[in-house]
Amino acid sequence: MFFVGAALEAFLVAPAMLISGRFVSGLGSGVAIVVSPMYLTEIAPVKSRDSLNLLSQLAIVLGIMVSELMGYFFKSGSLWRNVFGFGMVVGILQAVLLHFAVESPNFYFISNKQDEAENALRKLRGCHNVNAELNSWTAKLAIGSAYLPSDKELNGSNGAKKTRGGANHYSILTIFTKSKY
Numbered sequence: 001m002f003f004v005g006a007a008l009e010a011f012l013v014a015p016a017m018l019i020s021g022r023f024v025s026g027l028g029s030g031v032a033i034v035v036s037p038m039y040l041t042e043i044a045p046v047k048s049r050d051s052l053n054l055l056s057q058l059a060i061v062l063g064i065m066v067s068e069l070m071g072y073f074f075k076s077g078s079l080w081r082n083v084f085g086f087g088m089v090v091g092i093l094q095a096v097l098l099h100f101a102v103e104s105p106n107f108y109f110i111s112n113k114q115d116e117a118e119n120a121l122r123k124l125r126g127c128h129n130v131n132a133e134l135n136s137w138t139a140k141l142a143i144g145s146a147y148l149p150s151d152k153e154l155n156g157s158n159g160a161k162k163t164r165g166g167a168n169h170y171s172i173l174t175i176f177t178k179s180k181y
Contacts, residue, residue: 001024001025001027001028001031001091002025002028002029002087002088002090002091002094003087003088003091003092003095004021004024004091005021005022005023005024005025005026005027005028005087005091006021006025006084006085006086006087006088006090006091007021007084007088008020008021008024009021009022009025009084009087010081010084010085010087010088011081021084025087033060036056037053037056039104040052040053040056041053042104042105042106042107043102043104043105043106043124045125045133067083070082070083070086071083102120102123102124103116103120104120105117105118105120105121105124106137108120109134109137114134117134118130118131118134121133121134
C-alpha cells in the first residue's frame with residue numbers, strides 16, 4: 001500500500017491521483033499503526049514488550065519529523081515529488097524486509113500448531129530451548145479460560161462460536177446480556 005500510494009502521489013498528473021494516493025497511503029498507515037504494536041507484543045519477550053513498543057512509537061514520531069524536514073527542504077519547484085519518491089523507496093524496503101519477518105509464535109500456539117510455534121519462537125529468541133516459555137503460555141491459557149463461563153453456564157452455546165482451535169468466541173451482545181459475565 002505504501003508503494004502504490006507514494007507512486008500515485010509522485011507521478012500525479014491530475015488532482016484525483018493525489019487524492020487516491022493519499023487515501024491509499026492513509027489506509028496503509030492506519031493498518032500499520034494497528035498491526036505493528038500487536039505483532040511486536042506477540043513476538044517480544046514479556047520483559048521487553050514495553051521497550052519495544054516504545055521504540056515503535058519513537059520510530060513513528062521520527063518518521064513524521066523526517067517527512068516534515070523533507071517537505072521543508074524540497075518545497076520549491078518540482079522537488080516536492082522527491083518526498084513521495086522517498087516514500088516509494090520505503091515501501092519497497094518494507095516489502096523486501098517483510099519476507100524475513102517471523103510469523104507470530106503466539107498465533108501458531110493459539111491455533112494448536114505447537115511445532116510451528118516452537119520453531120518460530122526458536123528463530124525469534126535465537127536459542128534452542130524455548131519449552132519454558134511455551135509452558136508458561138499453556139499455564140496462562142488455562143488460567144485465562146478459567147475466568148470465562150462455560151457453554152453450560154451460559155445455558156447452552158448461546159452466542160458462542162467455536163473456532164478451529166476449539167476456543168469459544170462470544171459476541172459483544174452475549175457478554176452484555178448474560179448475567180454470568
